[in-house]
């Protein structure tokens with residue numbers, strides 16, 4: 240399972256396949272991370288330093304974070320993609336194709352002027368989250384999706 244959580248300027252990514260339940264995040268903040276709650280991560284329960292500190296405790300790479308840099312990511316099912324916007328300007332896309340075995344992520348591109356801001360990862364997670372919620376498998380084809388989902 241892959242999930243993205245946003246609070247103010249901070250994006251937290253969680254990849255359950257990498258989580259080996261060390262509970263260090265829970266030990267860092269029982270308010271933000273509560274395994275008995277759904278969703279189990281609630282960023283509204285902590286401030287930015289608390290969240291950053293808790294994510295930094297994760298030994299497995301299951302939790303990672305980035306700043307939004309004011310960029311909005313939207314899932315656009317009608318176009319089989321997620322897209323990133325700086326205001327109204329499109330600055331990145333992640334395209335997928337639907338098939339009998341699931342959704343194949345075939346391309347992830349970000350305007351080079353916006354590189355290094357975690358946008359591509361947000362785009363891939365957006366598609367993966369949508370696929371998981373639709374009970375579809377995900378087949379990473381483009382090299383970036385392969386890397387993010389490895």
Ligand code: SF4
Nearest residue numbers: 258259261262264297
């Ligand atoms: S610290 Fe990381 S590996 Fe440990 S429970 Fe939290 S998310 Fe999972």
